[in-house]
Amino acid sequence: MTASPTAPVGPTTGPVALAARGVRKSFHGVEVLHGVDFTLHRGEVHGLVGQNGAGKSTLVKILNGVYAGDAGELEINGTPAVVRGRDEAGKRAIAMVFQEFSLITSMSVGQNILLAREPTGRSGLIDDREVRRRAQAALARVGADIDPDRLVEDLPVGSRQLVEIAKAISQDASILILDEPTASLSATEIQSLSQAIRNLTTHGISVVFISHHLNEVVDICDRVTVLRDGNVTLSGPTSEVTLSTMIEAMLGKSLESALAYQARDVDRTGPPLLRVAGLRNSRVHDVSCELWAGEILGVAGLLGSGKSELLRAIFGIDRLDAGTVELRGRPAHIRNPADALRVGIALVPEDRGRAGLVREHSVGHNILMASWTRYARGGFVDDRAANTAAGSFVEQLRIRTQGLQPPVKTLSGGNQQKVVVAKNLSASPRVLLLDDPTVGVDVGSKREILMEVRELAAHGTGVMLVSSELEVLSGLADRVLVMRDHAVRAVLERSAAGDLSEEALSRAVQE
Amino acid sequence: MSDGQSAVVPGRGRLRIPRRLPSGAVVYIGFVGIFLFFAVTLRDNGFLTIDNQLNVLRQTAFVSVMAFGTTFALSAGEIDLSIGQVVALTAMVTAVLLRDMNALVAVPAGLSVGVITGLTNGLLTTKLRVPSFLITLGMGGIIGGLSRWITNLQPVPVLDDNYTFVFGSGNIGPFPTLFVWTIAVLLVAHLVYRKTTFGRQLLATGGNRIAARYSGINTARIRIASLVICSVTASLAGLLYVGRLHSARYTLGETDLLTVIAAAVIGGTSMAGGRGSIMGALLGSLVMGVLNNGLILMGFSITEQDIARGVIIIVAVALSLREAPEG
Incomplete structure (x- = not known):
């Protein structure tokens, strides 16, 4: 070993183990790495x-040869490696x-x-x-x-x-x-x-x-x-x-105008639309919160903080050890998702492929999956009514698809996510739970999904929005619950001027 | 083309089957190909005679009816390996009650064998969270033992002429009642599978059980129902066997399991769930029936038929799966 093992911190003078220069990579014509330099010392x-x-995971996958980069130089332990060709990670x-x-x-x-x-x-x-x-x-x-x-x-x-x-x-x-x-x-x-x-x-x-x-x-x-x-x-x-x-x-400073916060008049005088009290199971520790009609309540937290699990608990997927869920002052006994949908609570899950879609089935059948009984008489599906409804959701959410017939897996990630949103809207929920709805979604779809969420709130739906993207919370949420170690640690309110900066959110999440 | 053949094809066209043509196409091409092959090679052995074709229709009725039920189970992501034994137990129970009481008691009692077995299969599968192929494999052993035990391995003759006429031995006009039963069950199954909320929820459950649950579908109930339907069609096949053979034996249905699953899969039903076709199952069972018939006419011995059938099933299923997406 020629490295200096005696100096554990900052061996920036040691030999270079890996050097990447000007690495570029595009997916489907969209460049996601714009000439990245990365140097790793021994x-x-x-x-x-x-x-x-x-672009973290894309960069890392190019470094270890899972992806081929489009341009750039790569040197590993002093030997040039092919950035544009794939080879086995082990060889590197x-x-x-x-x-x-x-x-x-x-x-x-x-x-x-x-x-x-x-x-x-x-x-x-x-x-x-x-x-x-x-x-x-x-x-x-x-x-x-x-x-x-x-x-x-x-x-x-x-x-x-x-x-x-x-x-x-x-x-x-x-x-x-x-x-x-x-x-x-x-x-x-x-x-x-x-x-x-x-x-x-x-x-x-x-x-x-x-x-x-x-x-x-x-x-x-x-x-x-x-x-x-x-x-x-x-x-x-x-x-x-x-x-x-x-x-x-x-975070940078580039805040899209579409993500600029628009003040909403939320009437908090009456009883809340949704009241969660003392929710407890192995992954959620004594969480209480209230959500009013027309409000977007953000939930922030790192991976494993319990933010997704909170939504899963409300929606009846994870069993509760204690706690109550009330809708408009009436207790809702939710033991499974079917109960939740019946009382008007819908969930757009985090993992759309696993929990949101039947990938082989058509766009139409996916949209209608949660609401077949609405478009049926005596158990028989009225396909005309069902297709009309599905078609109107395709239009409303601007899902880019060649009609209702193609398998949903042929759509882009963003449009697949819109199908999951449409499926949940088809159940006409009063409370919509969204679990990181814009992750892995292209910018255009992201904007359209967020616009739709705003629109829903404007029409009186209560929205609980979990997001790992702070700009989303900063732009949409009226209040934000901050979760850490499975519990709510803080509730961030907007200032009088309506400000709730990403910096403030990030700090609260990192504390 | 014979009468039997042309009677099936228009019905198929009118009801307009598979949403996915590719996986459906194999079974059509395969059926026509096999039929033409035998029509040419066996033209002097009576393959094309009306009698022989009616015979094929009669013989495939049992497999067809069970293949419809199996399509439901497979589509929900389940499988029922106990159908052969349900056939036998239903037959024994029905024959004994026909001897000691009458058809009004015997038929419901026979069908209840399927209902009870299917419910038990379904409840055990969903409550114990044990895969249905294990539960139904065990259940097959239990039911098979029961049907041998009931009559101590003795066959039970059936002398009720009304019963045997309705269930399998009679003709209505030119059509055997077995054919009428097949078409009736086909239509009901097709409508339930394609046109009801249950059918849609069944496919969603089989396609992605987690997503179906998140969509508010009671997936346990759907899976139980699919196994009940499957078992009940096996019971119906048992009733038809008794009517056709004028007696019940514990060996009835013993060799049908493989043929039934092959028929469903050849017809475009996915073993993984979420995709299937009732019409395809009918075609699949006709493919199996015509093959069987052709092998007999070609003069193969029973043991040779078994070997040939095994090979053909593997080839046919492999071919039909090749076109399935992400197979």
């Missing part, structure tokens, strides 16, 4: 930060650990670490002792004290993360990319992860650390690079940046 922990859609000595674990839980730690690379003895059978030895060596490099014979399913999440990292580095990777590694970890687990990362750097391994938690980035990383809309807006040692400069670099 033995360095480098934070990669940016809002959803800023880059290992990536994703948020979703790739471990096989029914197998042992050792078997997982050496999966598909099991050492064999002379007989051709797997040499279990060698498996254990190599697994132990990999775990030792991470600094994890885990028995290689234990089953992964018996390990807590934090230890699984360490096993995952051990597996990655046991494949002789010198560069490790961690995608939101702390999202599902407790505070002590984050501590030991941070220690494990430090151990790796003393072995000359470089780490790219992707996170939404800016505090952790400052704590764990030597350097940080901030991406916004496919450009690098900040890059430097963490000792020289503050939380505010990072937030500013993340």
Whole structure:
């Protein structure tokens, strides 16, 4: 090792492990990376930060060869790599650990670490002792004290993360990319992860650390690079940046006019449309809130803060241990989504592919999925009425489709999302719950979806809007619940002038 | 073309089947191809005679009726492997009650075998969260044992002429009652599958159960109903077997399971759920029936027929799945 293992912080003078210059990438004619530079030194922990859609994951996928870049230069450990061609991630000595674990839980730690690379003895059978030895060596490099014979399913999440990292580095990777590694970890687990990362750097391994938690980035990383809309807006040692400069670099000043807040007259004199009191289960801890007709109530929080789970609890998907939901002062007994829809609560789920759509079915049938009984007589569907209704939703939401017949999977992501919104509107809800409705959606569709949400509120629908995009909350929400560790930590109100800045939101979320 | 053939085709055209032509197209082309092949190669063995074609229609009735039910189960993302045993138990119960009481008791009692089995299958599948293929596999063992136990392996003769006329042995004009039953069940099944809210919710449930639940569909109820429908069609097939053979045996329906599932799948129904066709199931079972008939006329022995049928089913199902999207 030529790196200086004695200086753990800021080895910016050491040899370069990875250098990318002018990386460009377009999807469907839209450029999402506009010439990005990224330098990773040996033995360095480098934070990669940016809002959803800023280009972090695209960049990382080009670095490890999953995507081919359109232009730019790439050098790994001093050897030029082809930015425009795909090759195997393993060849690049880059290992990536994703948020979703790739471990096989029914197998042992050792078997997982050496999966598909099991050492064999002379007989051709797997040499279990060698498996254990190599697994132990990999775990030792991470600094994890885990028995290689234990089953992964018996390990807590934090230890699984360490096993995952051990597996990655046991494949002789010198560069490790961690995608939101702390999202599902407790505070002590984050501590030991941070220690494990430090151990790796003393072995000359470089780490790219992707996170939404800016505090952790400052704590764990030597350097940080901030991406916004496919450009690098900040890059430097963490000792020289503050939380505010990072937030500013993340958000920029470019607020679309469509996202400018429009004041609404919400009549809060009567009883609330929706009152949630003392909602509690394993993922939501004693949450109470009120929503008035015509109001857009924002919910902010990081991944794992419980914001999606709050909506799921109200909608009757996750079971409640305690708490009540009232609509217009009347208790609503919601045990499943069917009950929720019956009393007039609809949910646009976070994961449209998994929970929103039947991908193979037609656009029309997807829109009508929640409301067939409305367009039926004696159980028989009145297809003419149903299609007319579906067609009017296609028009209202400007869903770009060749009629109602094509399978919904042939539509773009934004238009698929509009189909999910249309499906929920077809049930004529009085309360609409939206779980990050604009994530992974193109700008045009995003605007149209948000305009529709405004329109609904203007007509008296109560909207609860969960979003990981602060500009969305800043532009639409009348009030914002801030969630952390499964509970509401603050309620942000607009100032007299109607201001609720992204900076204020970001600060509240990061506290 | 024979009478039997032309009687089916116009009905198919009028009701206008598959939403997806590609997966439907295989079964049409396959059916015509196989039919023409036998029409030429077996023209001297009586393949094209009206008698033989009516025979094919009679023999396929049992499989057709069950294939309609199986289309419901598969479309909901479930499968029923106990239909063969439900046929046998229904037959035994019905035959014993025809002997000891009368048809007014025997027929409802026979059908209740299907209702009870389907309900049990459905409740166990949804409440215990065990895949239906395991539940129905176990249930098949239980039901099969019951039907052997009832009469101690003895066949039960049926002497009620009214019963046998209605259920499988009679003719109405030129048409065998078996054919009339097939068409009647076909129409009802097709309407329920294509035109009712239940049908739409069934397909949504099979296509993506989570999304269906988020859309307020009671997916457990839909899945239970699909298994009840499937089981009841097996019971109806049992009633028809008794009428056709004038007796009941515990071996009835024993070999039908594979043929029924093959018929449904060849007809364009997805094993993964969410897509299917009742008309396709009819075509699929006619394909199987014509193949069977052709093999017999070609002079294959019973054991050779079994081997040939196994091979053909694998080829046919593989062909029909190839055109399915993201198969």
